[in-house]
Amino acid sequence: DTAVSQTPKYLVTQMGNDKSIKCEQNLGHDTMYWYKQDSKKFLKIMFSYNNKELIINETVPNRFSPKSPDKAHLNLHINSLELGDSAVYFCASSPWTGKNTEAFFGQGTRLTVV
């Protein structure tokens, strides 16, 4: 039973298109994240949501717009895709316990822009 699931796993699209990646977690966590792993394998946070509210936006271009319809879902919409957006995108979630805790990651979505 998958804890954090992303769809699709692979996405190939042309420059200029608009695409979405969906993420769902069944762990009952309050906080969800989007991370990006680029071609150099750097894993960097993009967004963090807590109970559907945006709390971190790490200077990501406004072509990227996260949307959280409820605390179990955090989708990522990308407009006007560019070649440089090609990367692996990971969704993650963690509980909001007041203490430090680990995040649980989805399997990733490999986005290729051609």
Added chain:
Amino acid sequence: DQQVKQNSPSLSVQEGRISILNCDYTNSMFDYFLWYKKYPAEGPTFLISISSIKDKNEDGRFTVFLNKSAKHLSLHIVPSQPGDSAVYFCAASARKSYNTDKLIFGTGTRLQVFP
């Protein structure tokens, strides 16, 4: 500005021996450190963590050591097994500073355990 660094991109260890993966950080506000393991085409999987108030945490074959004065942590795997072959990411968080559990990741070390 890479706040978490893993200077060894790869490590090769014989089965049964100890694997030692190293990580350095620059931000003194980090108060929680984690190690993640990642297989190809999968997401990172949490392995072990340590709070900044401790200097050692052990879980089975995995032990993490933290040296705050040197801003250095290490992951020891003993004995190493072929199934441990993966990329290991060091990560850090600073909940009090960021008011969130966002993780700052190192660049990863690819561990290969051979028979």
